[in-house]
Amino acid sequence: MKDAFGAPQSLLILGGTSEIALATARRLIARRTRTVYLAGRPSPALDAAAEHLRSLGADAHAVSFDALDTGSHEEVLGKLFWGYGGHSPERGAEGDIDMVLVAFGVLGDQARDEREPLSAVQVAQVNYTGAVSASLVCANALRRQGHGSLVVLSSVAGERARRGNFIYGSSKAGLDAFAQGLGDSLHGSGVHVMVVRPGFVRTKMTAGLPEAPLATTPEAVAEAIETGLRRHAEMVWVPGALRFVMSALRHVPRALFRRLPV
Ligand SMILES: NC(=O)c1ccc[n+]([C@@H]2O[C@H](COP(=O)([O-])OP(=O)(O)OC[C@H]3O[C@@H](n4cnc5c(N)ncnc54)[C@H](OP(=O)(O)O)[C@@H]3O)[C@@H](O)[C@H]2O)c1
Secondary structure, eight states: OOOTTOOOSEEEEESTTOHHHHHHHHHHHHHTOOEEEEEESOOHHHHHHHHHHHHTTOEEEEEEOOTTOGGGHHHHHHTTSTTGGGSOOTTOSSOOOOEEEEOOOOOOOHHHHHHOHHHHHHHHIIIIIIHHHHHHHHHHHHHHHTOEEEEEEOOGGGTSOOTTSHHHHHHHHHHHHHHHHHHHHHTTTTEEEEEEEEOSBOSTTTTTSOOOTTOBOHHHHHHHHHHHHHHTOSEEEESTTHHHHHHHHHTSOHHHHTTSOO
16 A cells, blocks of 8 residues: 555556666655566566666566557456456455556657658557556556556657657657546546656667757656655656746747747
């Protein structure tokens, strides 16, 4: 169970090698989190991430999960929750999952994806369809538990699609709207949905790209997530100033917006 400060005892990360997710896990393990499931595509990096969290004192497990294989999500993710299908979960019956962090995603390559529609579809399927499927499986399980937080990594890129990044941006816009609606649907169920909108974060996803203004770190996103959990926030911007920047950008007339160097 979460404590009075919203700190979870158990955490399920979807996208187990995400640098933002792992910074969040480290921060939460330093507080109260003891059990961590890292769901992701099997790889040495996923195993190394689980090993690293174990070295910090967590009971961490790698779980095979592919966002694109939506047909497997119910089975792969559902069984991590207590009482799934009338069976005990793999870890035994000692507890529920207090927090799910939806952290998988791909940035794609805008120029290539515009030329190759199948590549663009892959971005859309990982970031939107895959997230819809996995989030619903987890949300339904959390609803059955009657408590927990579903934290979804959206992006400022979804707030207003930019011409240089509109394939990724539109997938995040869809995810963002979905997650907000899911939060409304779960209101009153005991399950809390928090949408996180980071700007440019220095991770392997953005390696080699020119930094955007207000660029930040995975650790800063992790801190904002922890603060958001404590406050039971529904929307978190990282850094917070982006809320005002994007609010202004949203209202820039389109003819002007398309000429901005964004
Ligand atoms: N970095 C930024 O500037 C930024 C800004 C705003 C929002 N975000 C969002 O924050 C989230 C985490 O980003 P990050 O910066 O931590 O990126 P990251 O370190 O590159 O992590 C991305 C994660 O997505 C996983 N993934 C990709 N395709 C997958 C699939 N088909 N099935 C399962 N997992 C898959 C990767 O797993 P593999 O190891 O298998 O590749 C990896 O764990 C993403 O949703 C991203 O869009 C990032």
